[in-house]
Amino acid sequence: MSDFQRAREALGVRLHQLRDDAGLTGRALAARLGWPHSKISKLENGRQTATPHDLTAWAEATGHPSVAGSLQSDLAMLETHYRSWRRRLANGHQPAQQEAGSEERGACVVRAYEPNVVPGLLQTPEYARHVLLASAALHQSPQDTDDAVRERMRRQELLYVPGRRFQFILWEGALRARICPPDVLASQLDRLSGLVGLDTVSISIIPFLADLPLTLRHGFWIHDQSYVTVETINAALHLDDHADVSLYLRAWGMYEQAAVTGAEARRILVSARHTIGPI
Incomplete structure (x- = not known):
């Protein structure tokens, strides 16, 4: 497994923990954010890379707006090693x-x-x-x-x-x-x-x-x-x-x-x- 994938999965674990702490199911969080349920699953399992906007929305929807900056720092570290051309x-x-x-x-x-x-x-x-x-x-x-x-x-x-x-x-x-x-x-x-x-x-x-x-x-x-x-x-x-x-x-x-x-x-x-x- 690549360092990038490990980092993406570690970020997914943090997102899952925030949702769990808020007592929300994946479907409930998806409904609150207006996202398809599959996106919640992909982000939590490290199969999709979050955007800064995704992380801010997630933190706010789970009642933890103060952690948005920390989540985005994790994302920045991840993207130091993997920078998609779509974003770049x-x-x-x-x-x-x-x-x-x-x-x-x-x-x-x-x-x-x-x-x-x-x-x-x-x-x-x-x-x-x-x-x-x-x-x-x-x-x-x-x-x-x-x-x-x-x-x-x-x-x-x-x-x-x-x-x-x-x-x-x-x-x-x-x-x-x-x-x-x-x-x-x-x-x-x-x-x-x-x-x-x-x-x-x-x-x-x-x-x-x-x-x-x-x-x-x-x-x-x-x-x-x-x-x-x-x-x-x-x-x-x-x-x-x-x-x-x-x-x-x-x-x-x-x-x-x-x-x-x-x-x-x-x-x-x-x-x-x-x-x-x-x-």
């Missing part, structure tokens, strides 16, 4: 970009493994625009694309700060994926070629024909050796348990063994760019 993108992509930038500014060494897409810190504005528009369409979130692109470009200023280290491992497929028009992809590949050799940045590429010590799993970002962020379709996970961080560092090392750098990486970039043809 409720106000668009710009706030999420600002949050990512804050995390990056707090780290001296950032490692990123991406098998499917060019990482945001390396994207051109037009490539970023297509990635963010697709995400907004998937999550049906507000399309603040221009502001989000500007924020993503602002994050990239860290690449040029002395003393910082940004290490990227990409699978060759990420360089060829047509998630944008050919001219946009061509410009993106040109930018990556220009970044190879930058003092603060290392770009490694896992070739199509590389012998893999590990299957190509989901992308992840390691901030120093403190915590890992993993983005799935529905949520962003924040993993700071020592065992989890050690596991991802081990995976990073295995992918690094299969990757090429320097002139070999540049040759793969040139080959990918050549397949697009003249623009």
Whole structure:
């Protein structure tokens, strides 16, 4: 069981206790709140994540309005480790970009493994625009694309700060994926070629024909050796348990063994760019 699920179940136990103390059945509380009974059951059994509004309403309906703040603190701690895109993108992509930038500014060494897409810190504005528009369409979130692109470009200023280290491992497929028009992809590949050799940045590429010590799993970002962020379709996970961080560092090392750098990486970039043809 994940730490997130344990925390969600612990919150459910607190909610059940509040209802029990108030002498209410699940159906009675549901009627008082105007909710379906199934929602009460799901929240108490850790099968649904409460919203701040849910917790305030629950505390008031059970006669314990003073505990709303404590319940919301538990929720905030839970969401530190599991941040659903539905909530994270409720106000668009710009706030999420600002949050990512804050995390990056707090780290001296950032490692990123991406098998499917060019990482945001390396994207051109037009490539970023297509990635963010697709995400907004998937999550049906507000399309603040221009502001989000500007924020993503602002994050990239860290690449040029002395003393910082940004290490990227990409699978060759990420360089060829047509998630944008050919001219946009061509410009993106040109930018990556220009970044190879930058003092603060290392770009490694896992070739199509590389012998893999590990299957190509989901992308992840390691901030120093403190915590890992993993983005799935529905949520962003924040993993700071020592065992989890050690596991991802081990995976990073295995992918690094299969990757090429320097002139070999540049040759793969040139080959990918050549397949697009003249623009």
